[in-house]
Amino acid sequence: MEEDQNSDYSITLPDLGSKDVRFLRAIAAVNESYATPNEKVDAPATTGRIRKVSGLDDKEVQHRLKRSKKVANLIEVYDAPVYEGGQLGPKSAELTAAGEQALDQITSGDLGHDLASPEDLSQVEDELIEIRETLTAIEESSTGALDEDVAENLEALKRMMVTFQRAFEEMGVDLDQHRPDTD
Structure with missing residues (x-):
């Protein structure tokens, strides 16, 4: 795959399924929609918001946040904050530079050499x-x-x-x- 002339990095897209793409799009959309995040949460894209925007269920969102190697280098996951009384808040996430580039490539259809001739x-x-x-x-x-x-x-x-x-x-x-x- 040719390197992007405008970036210092080149990514190889993992084999992302439609749910992975919905997950990434939801993170991007939520983080763009909320200009100022909750001061206790590192990114506006909390698990609940990702679930609501993506249509994925809680297990599908948690899997992608915790264990999915497909999206591991495409997102940055922030630990859940601890509120007064010891209650845990939601985890949150944002796209990494590689995640933004991957989503741009998916959205534009520019997937490199993996396209059919x-x-x-x-x-x-x-x-x-x-x-x-x-x-x-x-x-x-x-x-x-x-x-x-x-x-x-x-x-x-x-x-x-x-x-x-x-x-x-x-x-x-x-x-x-x-x-x-x-x-």
């Missing part, structure tokens, strides 16, 4: 066209997704059932008496 995109597009054509053929087929051999076997079975039904009727067998109840 034009040839890859063309191949995926061709495969998508082929899939659409196959689905259209299935939808338009009287047998749906069944292959021709199975469809022919089912049609032959249906013809045999009609033949047997007619034969039993000619012999005077009441087929309704032999049908299972389908309640």
